[in-house]
Amino acid sequence: MTTPFDALLLAGGRSSRLGQDKAFVSWRGHPLYAVQLRKLALLSPDNIYLSARPEQPFPEVLSGVTRLADDIPDLGPLGGLLAGFRASTAERVLVLAVDLPLIEEAFLSELVEYRGCHVPRSSRGWEPLAATYPRQEMLTLLEAAHSRGERRLQVILDEASAANIIAARQLSEIELARFANLNTPEDLAKLSAIPRDASVPVKRIREGEIGSTEIDHVAVEEPLEIKVNGRNIAVTMRTPGHDDELAVGFLLTEGVLQSPVEIERINLVEVENQIEVQLKNDPDFASLTRHVFTSSSCGVCGKATLDAVLQKLPPLPPLAEPVRWSVLNALPDRLRQEQATFHRTGGLHASALFTFTGDLLVAREDVGRHNALDKVIGRSFLDRRDLSQCILLVSGRISFELMQKARLAGIPVVAGISAPSSLAVAFAQESGQTLVGFLRGGTGNVYTGEIYTP
Numbered sequence: 001m002t003t004p005f006d007a008l009l010l011a012g013g014r015s016s017r018l019g020q021d022k023a024f025v026s027w028r029g030h031p032l033y034a035v036q037l038r039k040l041a042l043l044s045p046d047n048i049y050l051s052a053r054p055e056q057p058f059p060e061v062l063s064g065v066t067r068l069a070d071d072i073p074d075l076g077p078l079g080g081l082l083a084g085f086r087a088s089t090a091e092r093v094l095v096l097a098v099d100l101p102l103i104e105e106a107f108l109s110e111l112v113e114y115r116g117c118h119v120p121r122s123s124r125g126w127e128p129l130a131a132t133y134p135r136q137e138m139l140t141l142l143e144a145a146h147s148r149g150e151r152r153l154q155v156i157l158d159e160a161s162a163a164n165i166i167a168a169r170q171l172s173e174i175e176l177a178r179f180a181n182l183n184t185p186e187d188l189a190k191l192s193a194i195p196r197d198a199s200v201p202v203k204r205i206r207e208g209e210i211g212s213t214e215i216d217h218v219a220v221e222e223p224l225e226i227k228v229n230g231r232n233i234a235v236t237m238r239t240p241g242h243d244d245e246l247a248v249g250f251l252l253t254e255g256v257l258q259s260p261v262e263i264e265r266i267n268l269v270e271v272e273n274q275i276e277v278q279l280k281n282d283p284d285f286a287s288l289t290r291h292v293f294t295s296s297s298c299g300v301c302g303k304a305t306l307d308a309v310l311q312k313l314p315p316l317p318p319l320a321e322p323v324r325w326s327v328l329n330a331l332p333d334r335l336r337q338e339q340a341t342f343h344r345t346g347g348l349h350a351s352a353l354f355t356f357t358g359d360l361l362v363a364r365e366d367v368g369r370h371n372a373l374d375k376v377i378g379r380s381f382l383d384r385r386d387l388s389q390c391i392l393l394v395s396g397r398i399s400f401e402l403m404q405k406a407r408l409a410g411i412p413v414v415a416g417i418s419a420p421s422s423l424a425v426a427f428a429q430e431s432g433q434t435l436v437g438f439l440r441g442g443t444g445n446v447y448t449g450e451i452y453t454p
Contacts (some may be wrong), residue, residue, distance in 0.1 A: 008084035042237035051080035097129035106199035223422030315432035
């Protein structure tokens with residue numbers, strides 16, 4: 001079990017080379033400080049501290065966040081660490097710098113779950129700005145270093161390591177790329193162009209054997225609530241980034257906009273995943289509502305608010321025993337036998353329900369992956385079938401909507417031929433579902449839950 005900890009976001013650094021304050025850089029549609037705070041909040045620390053310069057224009061109230069002024073100005077990260085460690089009373093503090101936008105929740109979660117305190121280390125030396133520290137021991141060491149004029153964190157961390165205050169967490173070259181700093185306009189352009197993904201823990205099954213936990217990359221999926229003139233219009237699932245363009249394109253293709261001059265302003269609401277387009281005149285909302293929510297590829301298109309999409313559901317009860325890999329491995333071939341229309345056209349998605357022993361219960365095809373699943377669930381409902389001992393197999397990628405539909409139907413195990421999204425993995429973890437992706441060719445990736453491989 002993770003021991004209690006506090007989190008500290010270092011946001012007070014100067015940004016002369018960037019030409020703007022790093023904390024307020026727009027990162028995929030949101031202020032960078034808000035993106036970084038959200039990563040920390042998802043880890044459920046006891047307290048979150050934001051260390052900054054007094055003149056930085058952060059909102060006066062950041063819900064659940066305590067703002068600190070660097071105790072000693074112009075000390076760089078050392079000043080922020082001193083301020084945070086002095087304010088906290090926790091045994092451990094998770095530290096993250098605002099200018100490390102590629103650091104992901106999965107990596108931070110791994111640091112938090114370690115016993116003890118770990119500071120990443122690479123061929124460059126210590127990577128001190130995404131790390132866990134023993135608060136009191138490091139505070140004593142930092143204060144002593146400052147009193148003798150030592151400001152170099154590399155030197156201070158060498159001392160901490162020699163005194164067994166911290167342990168090194170060695171980084172691979174792939175992981176090191178995530179520690180890219182945002183210092184110049186060129187850095188911003190380069191890092192912003194990197195495809196959006198997230199890191200999640202996974203266990204790979206190869207040749208019938210399950211390996212140790214690794215870090216895998218999945219595409220990020222999150223809902224975006226679109227408002228027009230203060231009114232909730234729609235929620236669409238998307239990969240975050242360029243949300244203003246997405247909202248405008250959506251309104252244009254729905255016939256709401258004919259010219260850019262109709263737009264008064266676009267507000268990227270600081271609550272993430274919301275955007276409001278303010279038009280000079282109100283559109284025909286009744287007409288918009290009639291024709292927006294009709295796409296067969298979207299399982300949430302009939303919902304106009306985030307609360308309606310992100311339903312809070314209790315976790316499913318644990319399975320008496322894990323599903324056997326020998327059963328799971330045989331299911332893709334069984335599903336392909338049921339995809340008659342797909343074989344003729346190559347243009348349909350499929351969903352199927354199987355028993356824990358591999359018997360097919362029902363399979364359906366549709367041009368919309370969510371429709372195929374709805375058909376399978378609907379047939380089972382009409383047949384009054386208990387789905388608590390069933391496996392769902394889908395023919396493509398595994399999205400959040402599919403996981404949520406499966407949970408609402410009480411399905412504990414979901415497998416897909418392709419990859420899950422980040423939100424699908426997070427939902428499966430919270431709902432107690434077993435999630436397996438890339439189930440094909442005798443291999444699979446176990447993202448949540450357990451699979452029995454004798």
